[in-house]
Amino acid sequence: MVSIRLHNVCLDYPLYGAYDFSLKRRLLGRLIREPGQMRTIRAIDNITIEAEPGARIGLAGPNGSGKSTLLRLIAGVYPPSGGRVAVHGNIVPLLGLNAGVNLDFVAQDNIALLLRIGGRKPTRSVIDEIWAFTELETRMQRLPLRMFSSGMLMRVLFATATAFPADILLLDEWLSVVDEHFAEKAEMRLQNLVSQAAIVIIASHDRPLLRRTCSTIINLDRGRIASTVAVEPPATHALELREKRA
Amino acid sequence: MHHTQEDLQAPLHETAHRPSVLHIFKIYYPDLFGGTLTVIRDICASLKDAFASAVLVCSQSAGPRELVVNDVPVERVRSFGNLFSLPTAPTYPWRLWRRIAKHDLLALHAPFPLADLVFALGFGGSRPLVVHWHADIVTHAGLRWFVQPLMRRTLRRAKAIIVSDHVLVETTPLLREFDHKCHVVPFGIDSSGYDWPKLEPHHVNDRGRLVLACGRLVPYKGFDVLIRAAASRAFEVWIIGEGNERPRLEQLIRELGLTDRVRLLGSVSDSERVKLMCLCDVFVIPSVTNAETFGLVQLEAMAAGRPVVNTALDTAVPRVARHGMEAITVPPGDPEMLGYAIDTLIRDPERRRRMGVAARTRALTRYSAAAFREGMETVYRNAVAAPSPAPASDTERPRPTEWMESVRIAAALAWSDMRHRYVRSLLGPFWMSLQMAIVVAVLGSVIGQMSNTGMLSRLPMLALSMTAWTFLNGVVLDATTALQNSASLIRDRALPPVVFLLQCTFRQGLFALHNACVPLVLWLVLSPHDVSYALAALPGLLLFVACTFALSLVLGALATRYHDLKPIIESTLMLAFLASPVIWSSDMINQRAIVLRLNPLTHLFAVWREPLAGGHVDPASLVYVLVTLALLILASVLTLVQLRKAAFWI
Incomplete structure (x- = not known):
């Protein structure tokens, strides 16, 4: 049973580097009893979210409102400092496309490695399928990624990251780089992926995208839930489509 | 000890229908009087119709180990005084482990880290556990970083947590994580x-x-x-x-x-x-x-x-x-x-x-005694009745597969590193082995000048020692930067940080196998090759690799957390190389040198070099290495707990 349950979750982000944590400071601090400084910031403050299969949750909010941190917390990157996190199901966090890429390796090696990191076996047919999606020339598979333009690189990474469906899909703002033609194709694939996943959580500044994709939009503000908006799927969808065609 | 255990069994037998509860705390009557002890005594007394109670505590007094206080059998484990308000009773965890199976329910009166140690290590999983939360650690708050992970594991495993007032759940962060398990049972008074x-x-x-x-x-x-x-x-x-x-x-x-x-x-x-x-x-x-x-x-x-x-x-x-x-x-x-x-x-x-x-x-x-008894009895009964593996399995079950997955990913990453090591290289594969051969040749001739014994016969061992040292050095140095270099994979793909520390060992292991062709060739050419010696050296080599991995885990995490450690580790490794018998062997110099005997690397090399050379391992070396390994494993376990926070460090 796939589910995400966050109950009164808080995350205090320790500010390493901003303050002097050194041994000298600790020993002296104890001797002269200087008052403790504020050493953490509360990045996530008392958030409760429950998601059952079928949930499409959009996270909106200004920069620094905790969208990415919340996604990372759900993915298990950060341990919560308070509250309860219970996640069941296979999570695929796609928070940054660049993760794990080595520009010196040739494209197909990169694809194989990224698939392995995702726990998939990179067979020839899978790599070919991914390559077909990128619409790049076959011989470029053997070129190091260093030679690729940033748009081409994005195509490869996107195609690889979205090649397999997931139970829980966590997406962070990353559909902005590619050209128009590929963007359309990418969004279709993303919608397809979203439709296969049991739970999807997307963080984005792109409100139309969120409205097209999600059933609920959570507005975050300084780590708290400012408001939760339920999206009416049919009406908005049709409207967006019309806008798009126009 | 035998007769005392029978004594304990006696009261259990005559009332076999009552489930038995073992109360776990640090001290009990008549050594001390106080609030917590009153509570334990009251629980034992008021539940005596429904549960058969027993108490396991520590005691500094030289009195009898078994006694009966208010009809409740009490076992007192010898303690050698208090350290940070905690009894130093080295045998307590063992006694607790032995007692667990004899009871139907365990009631831990927290905080008591000595008992947390037993539960955190996964012992006593067969019996339901109820934690009475009496207080947080306040006096020695500096110990919290060490104790809190243990307590968290205990609480995760507990069926129920009993607190005297709900405000404790609200003000204690650790309890807030488990507030679904907390039951408020106010103390009662007759x-x-x-x-x-x-x-x-x-x-x-x-x-x-x-x-x-x-x-x-x-x-x-x-x-x-x-x-x-x-x-x-x-x-x-x-x-x-x-x-x-x-x-x-x-x-x-x-x-x-x-x-x-x-x-x-x-x-x-x-x-x-x-x-x-x-x-x-x-x-x-x-x-x-x-x-x-x-x-x-x-x-x-x-x-x-x-x-x-x-x-x-x-x-x-x-x-x-x-x-x-x-x-x-x-x-x-x-x-x-x-x-x-x-x-x-x-x-x-x-x-x-x-x-x-x-x-x-x-x-x-x-705060009536009747309400207290009723509340306790309900919690205890539910804990005994609840099916055992239900809540624990949620978090524990995926562990082995998760571990396997981590190892698999680390291996894939290391393999890829190895394959791409020769990308854009001039000499192609094995250029590193060539370098190793040159190093060995030069060092061999230099050392041959210094000592008068035949250098040729020493060459295979020198080459192998250099390979092993390169491995250790490489693993530890790589580990200090591994987490930083893989920051994006940790933060954006949520891979467990330990993967990248494992990757260092795997990668350097593969490199070492490449380099090993130099000592292998030298061995085949220059020594009377006896395969049984090589086999005898294998357990020692395994110890060497295990120590290296554990060391890289600990130092890798520390160097990521504290940035000044990396240069310190680098220079220490250089010093260790010079002060250890890697390129020279201990028979070249005074064997009684104290630095040499204290240096763990001496023994870490000795455990596999001695059998390889046809000699016997000095038992002292073996003990030294095993103790080092045990300490490193302990440190690794603590590191793995702390690695949860690695994403904050990078």
Whole structure:
């Protein structure tokens, strides 16, 4: 049973580097009893979210409102400092496309490695399928990624990251780089992926995208839930489509 | 020991139908008196019809190991004094582990890290566990980083957590994580003992100035505050209790010239204490830290119909006797306010009477012994009845597959590293091996000049030692930067950080296999090759690799957390290379050199080099290496716990 349950979750982000944590400071601090400084910031403050299969949750909010941190917390990157996190199901966090890429390796090696990191076996047919999606020339598979333009690189990474469906899909703002033609194709694939996943959580500044994709939009503000908006799927969808065609 | 265990079995047999509960705590009667012990005793006594209780504690006294206190069998494990308020009883975990299977339910009275150690390591999973949360660690808060992960594991495994007031769940971050398991069962008091006919305050005494306090004489109880409060006032203070603060308190009383008005009564019997409670005019609980979670004595005073003065702690203390109703609550550690509050009550007999009546009513209704017993019995029964693996499996089951997955990913990454090592290289594959061959040749000739023995016969061992050293050096150096370099994979793909530390060992292992062709060729050419020697060296090599991995895990995590460690580790490795018998062997120099014998690397190399050369491993070396490995594994386990936070460091 796939589910995400966050109950009164808080995350205090320790500010390493901003303050002097050194041994000298600790020993002296104890001797002269200087008052403790504020050493953490509360990045996530008392958030409760429950998601059952079928949930499409959009996270909106200004920069620094905790969208990415919340996604990372759900993915298990950060341990919560308070509250309860219970996640069941296979999570695929796609928070940054660049993760794990080595520009010196040739494209197909990169694809194989990224698939392995995702726990998939990179067979020839899978790599070919991914390559077909990128619409790049076959011989470029053997070129190091260093030679690729940033748009081409994005195509490869996107195609690889979205090649397999997931139970829980966590997406962070990353559909902005590619050209128009590929963007359309990418969004279709993303919608397809979203439709296969049991739970999807997307963080984005792109409100139309969120409205097209999600059933609920959570507005975050300084780590708290400012408001939760339920999206009416049919009406908005049709409207967006019309806008798009126009 | 045999007969004592039978003694313990006896009471279990005659009442086989009652589930048996093992209470786990650090100390018990008759070594000490105090609130927590009263609670344990009351639980044992009030549940005796439903549960057969037993107690396992530590004791410093030389008395008998087994005794019976109030019909409850108590086993006392020998302790060698206290360290950070905790008994040093090395055999306690073992005894606890042996006892677990004999009982149907375990009741851990927290905090008690010695027992957490047993549960955190996964022992005793077969029996349901209930945790009585008495207090957080307040006095030695510096130990929290070490103890908290243990406590978290214990709580994760517990069926239920019992607290005396809900405010404890709200103010304790650790408990908030498990608030679905927390059950609030307020302590109860059997008020029958306090039903004195002359309860009316004006019958008791008419001086109107006796102030009573009760508790162990330890710093957090704040009795010094009470004594200071008495200095500028006229009331009389009696303090019941014993403890190691006594000399300091006595000195304080003398310094303030209060010997005629402030008395330390020491330990008194239960009936005497009840009598004093009924006799006094105001009861004070001046505790100064959150270690005081409930204040059972104030409940006793309330049952005796006394008005209370307590302190505004973040615990149940100001909620048991509430400000303005049963008590006056003052800021903790403020003698002026405390004295003022006491004086207010002393000057106002009517208010005292009113508060006393209110206090008694609250004690009888809200904190009755019957409700306490019922609450405890419900929690215990549910814990015994609940199917055992249900909550634990949620988090524990995916572990092995997760581990396998991590190893698989680390191997894939290492393999890819190895394959791409020769990308854009001039000499192609094995250029590193070529380099190794050159190093060995040069070093060999230089050392051959220094010692007069035949250098050729030493060459294979020199090459192998260099390969092993390159491996160790590489693994540790790579580990110091591994997490930083893989920051994006950790933060954006949520891969566990340990993957990248494993990757270092795997990668350097593959490199070492490449380099190993140099010593292999030399060995085949230059030595009378005896395969049985090589086989004998394998266990030692395994130890070497295990130590290297554990060391890289610990240092890798530390160097990521503290940035100044990387250069320190680098220079230490350089020093270690020079000070260890890697390129020279210990028979070239004075074998008794103390630095050489203390250097763990000497022994780490000896455990596989000696058998390879056809000799025998010195048992001392073996012990040294095993102890080092054990310490490293312990440190690795702690590191793995801390690695949860690695994403914050990078």
